[in-house]
Amino acid sequence: MKLKTLIVDDEAPARSELRYMLEKAPDVHVVGEATNASEALELIRALNYDLVFIDIHMPGLSGLDVVAALKDLEQLPAVVFVTAYGEHAVRAFELDAVDYLVKPIDEDRLLKAISKVTKHRETKPAPQAPAKAEPVIEIERIPVESKGKTLLLALQDVVYISSRNDIVFVHTQDNTYITKFTLKTLEDRLKNKSFLRVHRSYIVNLAHVIEIVPMYGRSYILKVRSTQKNEIPVSRRRGQKLKAMLGM
Template structure:
């Protein structure tokens, strides 16, 4: 039996288009539609759905309000946001959304979102996906999260494991990946809360993924400089205040 899906959107053409795409993809069966947040919660109380496809801006409670209410639902369905507004992605992922689709999107993009929502969690559990164990003395931690980034009019989900380091500079925060740098709307403090585990605050301006440290170079002041394993072999400062704890994390 295919997973049961609920479509929530206040515009009839949008519901029809989404139902058409879901039928084309064929991974779920649509067994309900709601035109606003109030109707959606009423349906969700009367039937256990596996997936909810939520618009954001609607009368009778926004999609974000519905997703927040689902946090306490005994049979919490997966949530995919389908919206014309890209500016709520951060709030959506804070509510554990499986994906955030900005209209218009096609069947292939919807299929990827459904794969992530319906099989991603099971695959991760089966594979035991966690941050890599105790490399250089770093203990096992919780899985890393994905960070939503606006890029070329799209919301791109950046896997925490691919982030080499994050840096704050002149009012901006950037994510340094292996061969590119992306600006994000999060402060460094917010990223530190989201990127737990192998990430370490080396300095007030840097948050480093310890899995990407290539070398540790001491300086004459008792501080450290980290050489990272990105293409540019970036160098990241470690303040004296944090150097001792970092050495401990690496078992030194």
């Protein structure tokens, strides 16, 4: 099945050139174009795109801002940034970009970016049959790995928990640790505590939330007490439960 693709660029010639190149790629079907950040956000939230090529420098919000604002989505499309400048690559990959192309785009380089996307889709694990339900055991501490030892973190010290590439990280105000628990297991075992699953990749200790920032499409960003990452996305689907727990 071809990748449903969106092109985002404020310059018409750039959009036309990229579309021309993409239409020669057998795995790509360009189904839309956006000329600015607002259009891009509206289209990506409305349609289930597989792949987005987005320029970084645009009037108003940048391409980086667009992707950051979409972190509340349960299923993000693959993102390839396209720009005339190379200095934003680090930030782009922090946003989980599949690739970063510098204009003028080389056709072979473009095909490699598409190949990365298709390989990633092919290697996604197939959904597994639900396991037999087991009794849920609540916990008061979370075991984490640290320098070859296992530490037991008190729940009040945990600011948030995140998952990336099937690895689960437990974050305190100043440190980050790895735990062998899955995010789903922690969600179940912490559900009667002050913790809430706010996104497919995040569980937050609401006791450490200091600010709630409304975002596009009835989603939110939570600001937490942390010397590391201090902004946590909340998906639209989980926003109502968040408001209920906080009495909003």
